[in-house]
Structures are given as C-alpha cells and as structure tokens.
Amino acid sequence: MQARGLVKRYGSREALRGIDLTAGPGELVAIIGPNGAGKTTVLSILAGILAPDAGEVRVPEGGVGWVPQQAALYRRLTVEENLLLFARLEGHGDPRASTEEMLSLTGLGERRGEVVARLSGGNQQRVNIAIGLLSRPLVLLLDEPSVGLDPRQRARLWEFVSGLAERGTTVIFSTHDIQEAERYGRRVLVLADGESLFDGSAEELREAVRREAPESADSDFETAFVAYLHHRGH
C-alpha cells in the first residue's frame, strides 16, 4: 500500500499536511501521535472513507480491510448474524463458509450464537476485526484497536493481529500508546498536528528521541517521546 502527499483540510484547519506512507506484505506499521495528530484521518483516507484534498493512495488488488476505532457492529444481532450479514453484503459466493472461517480464525466459534451486546469489549473488538477480515484483504487497517481493553484482552488481540501479519497480511494500526507501538509495530510513523515527524523502526525512533531530547535519555520512553515532540515544536 502506498500513499503520497496526503492533504486533508476541515475548513481552514489542515488536518494532514503531505503525509507519505508505504507498507509491504506482512508488515506491521504503527501510526502514533497525540490526540488530533491526524491518525484516524490517515486511516480513513487509506480505507476510502474520506477523500483527500490532495495526494494519492495506491491500494493493492485484493482490497483493504478496515476496522474502525469503535466497533461497527449490530449489537442486537448475534456474532454469527453479524458476520453472515457482512459476508452477504460483500457478495461472498458461500457466505456461510466465510462466516465459519472467520469464526474459526478469531476463535469466536463458541460465542457464535451470543448477541454482540452481551460480549466483553475484547470479544466485540474481535468480531469487529473478523468483519474487517471477511474479504480476506491484503491490507488490514486498525484504528486504535486496543482502546478500552484490559491487559489480558489486549495481549490476545495483539497475538491474533501478529499472527495475521506473519501470514502475509499488511497491518497498519493507529495508537496513542507509545509502548504498544514500540512493542508491536515493526515500523513506526509519528504524526503530530497533521505532520509526519518520523518514519522508521522502533529502534530508530528510540535513537531519534535520545538524539533530539538528550535531557530525557534516562526517563522512560513515553516521557522521552513527549520531550521529543516538544523539541519538534508540538
């Protein structure tokens, strides 16, 4: 997936100012930044929900799966009914087989008959991701997927997502948790106020933080990262 020079304006405010992003097969890319940095806007443009005011996006054949920040599900339907509905809307040849496959892949087989509203936040997110994966996309976009999950649910989520990447799916996710980005992102894109400040590996980001905010070198990474953003004028 490739995006070049993405610009998005809301009235007079520029939400994105020329963002570039590329991601290869099986790559896990984390987009981090403070609130209002433009993370969701980038993902929405990559998903085709929003049109950029400038720039271009190249999507690989096979499509892009999108998992929005808040679960986009029908809470009064069961897990199985949700999956079946979206499989039918996507025009799958055998929607029941696709549903079975996703239930198996996400480990939700035993909860298939449960109404989504009664599931835990973690399981709702798994259903949310399963719907995003129904079309077997080459690229999966996850918008802050771990928000609201407890540590155990978060661990299960990342285990599942890492497994997808290992099987060749390109995963691009946004988070404002620097440690999560460092731990799971093979590449990290730092955004602040619509600008791209950094694009590289987590190790390279640590090096950049040490270099540009040396006074915070002894602090934890999150504190040092905040100092780094401050040094860059954000």
Next chain:
Amino acid sequence: MRWLLLKDLQILRRSPLQAVLLVAYPVLIALLVGFAISRDPEKPRVAFLNEVPSGSRVSVGDRQLPAAGVNDRVCARVECVRVGSREEAVERVEDGDVLAALILPEDLVDQINSLSTLTPGTPKVEVLVNEEDPVKAQLVDERITTLLAQANLAIARRIAVEGGRYLELLIEGGPFRVGGFTVQVLGLRTAARILTALDPALPPGPLRTSLREVIRFADGARDNLDVAGPLIERLTQPIEVKKEVIDGSAPPLEIFAISVAATLTLAFVIVLLVAGSLALEREENAFPRLTRGLVSPAALLAEKVLLGVAVGLVVTLSMLAGLEIFVSLQWDRFALWLLAILGGGAALGAAGAALGAAAREVRAVSLLAFMVTLPVAFLSLLPSGALGAGLFDLVEIATGLFPFKPALEAMTAALDSAGGGIGLPLLHLAALTAAYGLLARFALRRFAAV
C-alpha cells in the same frame, strides 16, 4: 438490500419493547377510535324537578296538544337525576353532584295556556348551574337551550295551526265551540254574498253606496286574509335553510375518524421506525462500513423507507381489520387502500429518513419525530374557518410541507367515495417523497464525517 431489510427485521424482533409498541400503539388507537365512534357523546348530569301536575296539557283555543312526554324528552338529552324539591336541586348543584338543575314550575302549563287568552302570561323554567367545569357548563347550556328551543317551536307550530283555523273560520264561516256552546259563524264570504244579493233591492242613493262599500270591504278582507294563514305558519320557521355544497364532499364522520386513526398510526409507525433505524446505523458505527462499497447511501435510504412502508402497511391493515368490529368498511376499495398506504407510507418514510439523517441519535430522533409529527397532525385536522384567513393560509402551507395531510386526504378518499379524489393527494405525496428523499440524501453526508 434484502439482507439489510432482513437485518432490520431481526433487530426489530430482538427489541420486544419496540415491536410491542409498534403493534400495541395502533391497536390502542383503533380501539379508542372504535369506542369513541360507537358510543353516544357523554351526557351532562342534571338534576330534574318536574312540578307540573300530572295530566296537565297545553291547550290552544278549544284544542289540547298531545302529551309532550317532557320527562322522557329531557332525560334523553341529559343524564337526569330526579329530585323531590327545589332545595334538593340547589344542594346537589352546590355539592357538584350535578352540573345543573332544571326545574319546571307548577304553573308552567297554565302560563303556556294563557298565551292564547286576552291576558297572556310569561311561561318560565328555572335553570340552576354549576360552572366549575367550563367545557361541561357549555355543554349544559347548549343542551338546555336546545330543549327549550324545541319546546318553544312545538308550541309555536301548534298555535300557528290554530290561528290558521280561526282565520279560515272568519273567512268561510262555520261552527265555533266556546264555553260548551256551539256558535255558528257567518264568515266573510257568506256575508259578502248576502250583501251583494241585497244590493238590487235598494234604491239608488247614499244607503246603496254605503252597502257597496261594505261589500268591497268584505271581499277585500276575504282576499287578503287568505294570505295571512300561510304567513302565520311561516312565523314558526321564518328562515328556511337551503344547503348547497360548493366544494368538497364529506364522508361519514366515522369513516373520517377511521381515516385519522389510520393515518396517525401510519405516520407514527413509519416516521419513528425509519428515522430510528437510520439513526441506529450511525449509533452502531455501521454506516461508514456499509457505505464503503457495500451499499450506496441512496440504497440504504431506500431500504429504510421500504422497511417503514412494509411495517406500516401490515400494522395499518391490521388496524383497519380491527376497526371492522365497530364500523363496516368498504373492502371492495381495498386496492385504493393499498395505494393510499403505499403513497402515504413512502412520503412519511422519506420524511422519517430526513429526520433520522438530521438528528443521527436514536433518542434524539424519537423525540424529534414526536415533536414534528404530533403538532403537524393536530394542525392538519384544523378545519378552515377555525383560524383567521392569513393564519389559516400559513397553517395550510406548513401542513402541506409534511406528508400527514395529503396522506390523510388519500386515506379518506380511499376509504369512502365521498372522501374526494385520490389522484391529487397521491401526486402531492410523490412530490414530498422526492423532496424529502433528496433532503435525507443530503443530510446523510454528515453521517460519513469521522
């Protein structure tokens, strides 16, 4: 679209309260309307004291009028509470046990009978009122005024008939009973004939001239009094009503009531369902996922309107079938019913979609739907003449912008042939469907905002 429709029906099934309300509400309306149109209006509770001696009859001249059945007549129009004395009547009115008391005094018939004598009296009845409830007080006023007007009219007619008989006697002559004796009245016609026969027997001169003047007077009086009879009869009803329908044709009241109930049901069910289910797509965050290549916004709107029309059709037809218990409906006009429900449903659904797209949250949408539908329905039922001309024109424009009024017109036309043509309301509804559809499509753009 069918999968979305199936999904919405599944959601509806999983929301028992919503489903029950959707079915129970129209059934309740149907029962209320049926009950209201199959029952007489409530009668005001009135204390009634009739002090007129039994057997008293109103008489005019030597004729007695038939017994009036006053007690039955009064009690047919009000709920009578018989009392034994004026004091009891006053006490009941003061206590609020009754809204009013009607007292017919002992001398009422004598006073009425005195009207045809040389010393006419003034017959009076006494009405004591408790006006703590202005609506019921007005009802009492109207009922008692009507009763008295009917009594006055009956007596006046009888007097007019008797007056006519006296005139006839004066003109044509004949027997007249007075004080137990029968007197033979000569009559103007016979008097003139006798005088005319005497004329040749008199010599020319002043006596003959005077006789001829008397003959002319008798002829003139006879001819002019001929028209006095019909004139006296007209006095009882000097103004005759000639009713001519200039515009519109009114269906029977019960059909109009059913039409109102059916349209109200259709409006509430469809507007609430369409607006709510559309707002639910936003609330569940499903809208961006759906419109990301799976369903177009226009198709989503069409699906919601279709859902509303389908549910509205089932509920409204069930309600009409339920009302059949109270009123006989013309089932041979079923095709027109369908047209009215589908046309009205589509426009109401489009309006619901516009509301749902504008408000976006289910709770806000429900509130908005009620806040819009209820006053519009109320204003749509105002008859012309109920407001000033300018204000009524404004109301006409406002109600014309919402589908309730044309849907009501279409429904009334469909239920009864006297309800007017269905073509124009359907055309109006089609225009509103298109307008609200566009409005909803425009408002849906806000749904996509991240």
